[in-house]
Amino acid sequence: xxxxxxxxxxxxxxxxxxxxxxxxxxxxxxxxxxxxxxxxxxxxxxxxxxxxxxxxxxxxxxxxxxxxxxxxxxxxxxxxxxxxxxxxx
Numbered sequence: 001x002x003x004x005x006x007x008x009x010x011x012x013x014x015x016x017x018x019x020x021x022x023x024x025x026x027x028x029x030x031x032x033x034x035x036x037x038x039x040x041x042x043x044x045x046x047x048x049x050x051x052x053x054x055x056x057x058x059x060x061x062x063x064x065x066x067x068x069x070x071x072x073x074x075x076x077x078x079x080x081x082x083x084x085x086x087x088x089x
Contacts, residue, residue: 005063013061017053024050044079051078 024046031039048070056068070078 003064005061009063010061013063014057017057017061020053021050021057024053040082044082047078047082048075 028043028046031043036043051074052068052070055070056062059068062068
């Protein structure tokens with residue numbers, strides 16, 4: 001109720017964030033080589049959410065206060081990178 005994150009809460013959030021990161025990596029590796037063009041929207045969203053998760057991690061898993069967000073320009077750049085040749089990571 002004090003709106004102060006406890007160490008236990010931060011640890012839980014870090015644990016959950018790491019699990020999510022692992023799942024994103026596994027999902028990216030599991031995308032089939034055939035039909036990649038049809039999966040571009042899914043790949044773009046995966047990259048955007050991984051970038052957002054990294055921002056949350058870098059901010060120390062804030063619980064209260066302003067939301068951690070990616071700018072519209074950054075989201076568009078990430079999504080566009082999926083469609084540009086030679087930009088796959």
